[in-house]
Amino acid sequence: MRLNRILLSSALVLVALVIQVSVLSRLHLPGAVPDLLLLTVLGLAMVYGHVGGALVGFGAGLLADLAPPADHAAGRYALVLCVVGYLAGLIKPENGQVRSASGPMATVVGAAIGSTLLYAGVGALVGDTAARHVGLGGLLFTAVLYDLLLAPFVVPAIMALARRAEHDPLSETSAAKKGTDISAGWLSSGTGLRIGGQRNGLRVKAARARTARAGRIKGVRRL
Template identity: 65%
Template sequence: MRINRILLSAPLVVVALVIQVTLLARLQLPGAVPDLLLLVVLGLALVYGHVGGALVGFFAGLLADLAPPSDHAIGRYALVLCVIGYAAGLTKPESGRHRSATLPLLVVLGAAVGSTLMYAGVGALVGDTAARHVGIVGLLLSATLYDLLLAPFTVPLVMALARRTEGDLLAGDSSGSQGGAAGSRDAGYGWLTTGTGLKASRGAMKSLRTGTGIGSQRGSLLGKSARDKVGRIKGVKRL
């Protein structure tokens, strides 16, 4: 990943995890807990693409697995967020910007359902049956509802921050390339436009004309001496 992506993703993930653990988890809401960390990963994945989304999701999930109140196997949530980040990044358009909020909203809806099912499925594989006691249907409905209510206040802000850092980098690259191209054009064609170049070209033309005059004078002198020499050899006298 690029340095600017890491510098943005790391603080966002840490802040989201702290808010989720210290505030959202203590609201005692029925069913699931609002997953702010998932929404941050989705916002970054929608801008960074599938590779960046998978990396951000993996490290965010791993950080959540290592957080103090964690009561599940390490790597469980990292796997879930890695897959969700990769899948969300696949929806990034070629232009880099979504034309409407419909697709990001559908991504949030699918991620809320998919992450809950994957988390419960992985837990069943490792022997965690907590989802059965709570009820998978209640978890799905509550997780989807909470994430959809929280998404309009989180995902657009994260996407805007990610696009701003990406735009600054692209602008710097384009200005540098334009400056380099302008410099090469100036270096290639500056002698046609600068006053120094004009003076140099005028001096060259003047020296060329002077050299031509000198050459003609030398030619006339050599010709005269040659004719005189020929006249002396033949014994022709000039009156």
């Protein structure tokens, strides 16, 4: 991943994690907790593709596994978000631009259901039976409901920020497409001409000064 992707993804994931842990998880809503981290991974994956989505999902899930108050084995949610990010990146729209809201909303529904089932399945493998006591049906319904309510406000904003970072004129790809180095072009088109002009002006002034001195000396000798 390029540097601008890493910086933007890290900032968005940290903000989403802080909001989810400090605000959303303390609302004590019935059923599941609104998964802002999942929506952030989906938005980035639908711009960066399956490889970038998998990397962002793994990093975001690992942070969620280690962030307090974590009550599950480390790496569990990292696996879930890694798979979700990879699958969401496979349906990446062309140029990261979405023509209708039906595709992303369907992706949110599938991701909410898939992440809940995968999280519960991995928990069953390691002996965590909390999903059975809460009720898997209620978790699925509330997870889809909460994520759908948040998605129109989160996913388009995340995708817009990611697209803007991808088309940053200072990035390496934009410079490669233009075929010239931006800094070199700026120097040659701006300061280079000014420095050349200043040098030519100094040369003309020096020549005029030498001519004036020669005329004065000649005038003194004639006298």
